[in-house]
Amino acid sequence: MSSLSNSLLIPVEVRGMKCLDRKKFSRIVILPILKIPDEKLSKITQICKSYFLKLSNFMPVQILQEKNSENFNKCIYLNPDKVSKWLDISEADRTLLKQLNIADDNFDKKEVQLNYDNFKHDEIFKAILPENEEVVSGFSQIGHIIHLNLRDHLLEYRSLIGEVLVDKIKTCRTAVNKSSFIDNTYRNFSMEVIAGEEDFLVTVKENRCIFQFDFSKVYWNPRLCKEHERILEFLKPGDILFDVFCGVGPFAVPAAKKKCRVFANDLNPDSFKWLNHNAKQNKVNMSLFKSFNIDGTDFICNTFRNFIIDYCNGTEKLENGSKICVTMNLPGMAVEFLKHFVGLIEDEKLKDKFDGRIVVYVYCFALGDDPYSIAKKMVCDNIGADVTSSITDVFDVRNVAPKKEIMRVTFNLTKEILFSSSKKELSGEPPNKKHCKNIIFDN
Ligand SMILES: C[S@@+](CC[C@H](N)C(=O)[O-])C[C@H]1O[C@@H](n2cnc3c(N)ncnc32)[C@H](O)[C@@H]1O
Ligand SMILES: *[C@@H]1O[C@H](CO)[C@@H](O)[C@H](O)[C@H]1NC(C)=O
Ligand SMILES: *[C@@H]1O[C@H](CO)[C@@H](O)[C@H](O)[C@H]1NC(C)=O
Ligand SMILES: *[C@@H]1O[C@H](CO)[C@@H](O)[C@H](O)[C@H]1NC(C)=O
Ligand SMILES: *[C@@H]1O[C@H](CO)[C@@H](O)[C@H](O)[C@H]1NC(C)=O
Ligand SMILES: *[C@@H]1O[C@H](CO)[C@@H](O)[C@H](O)[C@H]1NC(C)=O
Numbered sequence: 001m002s003s004l005s006n007s008l009l010i011p012v013e014v015r016g017m018k019c020l021d022r023k024k025f026s027r028i029v030i031l032p033i034l035k036i037p038d039e040k041l042s043k044i045t046q047i048c049k050s051y052f053l054k055l056s057n058f059m060p061v062q063i064l065q066e067k068n069s070e071n072f073n074k075c076i077y078l079n080p081d082k083v084s085k086w087l088d089i090s091e092a093d094r095t096l097l098k099q100l101n102i103a104d105d106n107f108d109k110k111e112v113q114l115n116y117d118n119f120k121h122d123e124i125f126k127a128i129l130p131e132n133e134e135v136v137s138g139f140s141q142i143g144h145i146i147h148l149n150l151r152d153h154l155l156e157y158r159s160l161i162g163e164v165l166v167d168k169i170k171t172c173r174t175a176v177n178k179s180s181f182i183d184n185t186y187r188n189f190s191m192e193v194i195a196g197e198e199d200f201l202v203t204v205k206e207n208r209c210i211f212q213f214d215f216s217k218v219y220w221n222p223r224l225c226k227e228h229e230r231i232l233e234f235l236k237p238g239d240i241l242f243d244v245f246c247g248v249g250p251f252a253v254p255a256a257k258k259k260c261r262v263f264a265n266d267l268n269p270d271s272f273k274w275l276n277h278n279a280k281q282n283k284v285n286m287s288l289f290k291s292f293n294i295d296g297t298d299f300i301c302n303t304f305r306n307f308i309i310d311y312c313n314g315t316e317k318l319e320n321g322s323k324i325c326v327t328m329n330l331p332g333m334a335v336e337f338l339k340h341f342v343g344l345i346e347d348e349k350l351k352d353k354f355d356g357r358i359v360v361y362v363y364c365f366a367l368g369d370d371p372y373s374i375a376k377k378m379v380c381d382n383i384g385a386d387v388t389s390s391i392t393d394v395f396d397v398r399n400v401a402p403k404k405e406i407m408r409v410t411f412n413l414t415k416e417i418l419f420s421s422s423k424k425e426l427s428g429e430p431p432n433k434k435h436c437k438n439i440i441f442d443n
């Protein structure tokens with residue numbers, strides 16, 4: 001609404017500007033006003049609010065400094081797109097105003113000097129960028145960095161767009177354009193600074209924790225905040241969390257803060273570094289927190305496996321009712337790591353000793369019409385058995401492209417999977433049981 005309604009006030013000459021010239025926004029405009037006596041201000045405001053001129057750094061109600069106007073010591077600035085004469089005010093509102101002795105005579109016009117500071121970034125973009133084309137939409141902010149995904153037709157405007165955002169968004173010091181080139185392993189992307197400081201070290205708050213990291217070197221997505229929160233809701237004090245692809249710690253750090261024991265892993269050395277930094281910064285109890293910088297396969301086949309074995313032989317304990325949780329948030333690949341759980345423990349004797357509950361939260365991209373069935377099938381296919389009866393939840397986390405959803409599948413990692421020693425135990429085609437052993441010994 002505001003961008004439309006202020007369209008008359010920005011000089012048309014700015015259209016097509018590619019190099020930001022703030023002076024071009026300076027202009028004297030003639031604005032409609034209502035002259036009113038101070039004591040009626042609050043009643044008139046109630047009636048006229050919707051006609052007020054809303055601009056940045058501009059008070060719609062001002063002291064009237066005019067000669068011969070001792071009866072009217074205030075003036076209200078009206079939006080020129082809505083009101084250019086008294087009769088533009090609706091009949092009902094005029095009737096109410098007349099009851100307060102405000103009428104045609106109170107309506108006037110006044111010159112005002114406006115400039116760049118009076119407009120918001122979206123109003124400025126609307127005035128400058130090509131008409132009838134998609135404007136700058138959907139940028140995200142990570143700490144002081146604004147991250148843009150510019151369509152081709154806006155590329156030549158990119159430094160202007162960046163400068164306006166740095167000017168107008170108080171918490172933004174740096175604007176970058178997202179490149180289509182994403183590092184497929186670490187999930188970070190190269191970025192080009194289009195305005196502001198070349199500083200990628202950000203501080204963000206999420207789920208009552210503070211996270212710091214170099215945004216050019218690690219993965220972070222502010223859109224996952226809610227999903228992180230949902231998983232943290234499932235976790236109870238005393239639970240054990242194995243976070244296979246933990247990034248800089250958005251599951252792991254708050255989980256440890258709520259007194260879960262955490263084993264957090266990421267292959268990216270920069271993620272690992274910031275993960276440890278964030279654990280310290282948030283004052284987690286370090287005896288509850290262990291971090292790893294290894295491949296997810298090793299993490300499952302060694303760290304996780306050893307814990308289960310230690311649990312079976314009594315070295316590790318679970319407090320009453322506590323569970324073991326495994327988060328696997330690497331949607332492009334995580335399901336492929338599920339095979340490592342199959343037959344992970346070879347020692348049949350331990351099977352009877354295992355009475356813990358293990359819950360796996362695995363993420364995947366589902367492409368197609370029925371993301372729920374697709375996600376379930378991906379899990380079953382990768383485990384090599386129909387485990388649908390162990391699935392407790394299939395959840396659509398978010399849409400990333402047409403017919404492409406990020407899904408989360410939650411399932412009980414049963415003894416049958418973990419201790420499966422032969423084809424008979426799992427229906428369907430068992431996957432190659434050697435996956436883990438090979439990797440353990442290759443390392
Ligand atoms: C999509 S991010 C998720 C990070 C974090 N869990 C979050 O929600 O923000 C996936 C992470 O997996 C890490 N990663 C990729 N391949 C890996 C592997 N083979 N083993 C361990 N970590 C891996 C990446 O470095 C990245 O930090
Ligand atoms: C940002 O956009 C420009 C214009 O297309 C492009 O040349 C540049 O490579 C982009 N930056 C990155 C880091 O890809
Ligand atoms: C991703 O981060 C790593 C360091 O963690 C860095 O070496 C690499 O250049 C980054 N990749 C991209 C595409 O920026
Ligand atoms: C940290 O956790 C350990 C293990 O649960 C506990 O014994 C210790 O008291 C905790 N320390 C603090 C300061 O809470
Ligand atoms: C339990 O198993 C672990 C791993 O195999 C082993 O190191 C440990 O000595 C065992 N403890 C007992 C009490 O058997
Ligand atoms: C179970 O654990 C809770 C907290 O972890 C504790 O308060 C409670 O006493 C425990 N119950 C039993 C039966 O041990």
Ligand SMILES: *[C@@H]1O[C@H](CO)[C@@H](O)[C@H](O)[C@H]1NC(C)=O
Nearest residue numbers: 357388389390391392411412
């Ligand atoms: C998963 O395990 C929990 C605890 O053992 C149990 O209550 C629940 O019914 C199980 N759900 C499924 C679908 O197997």
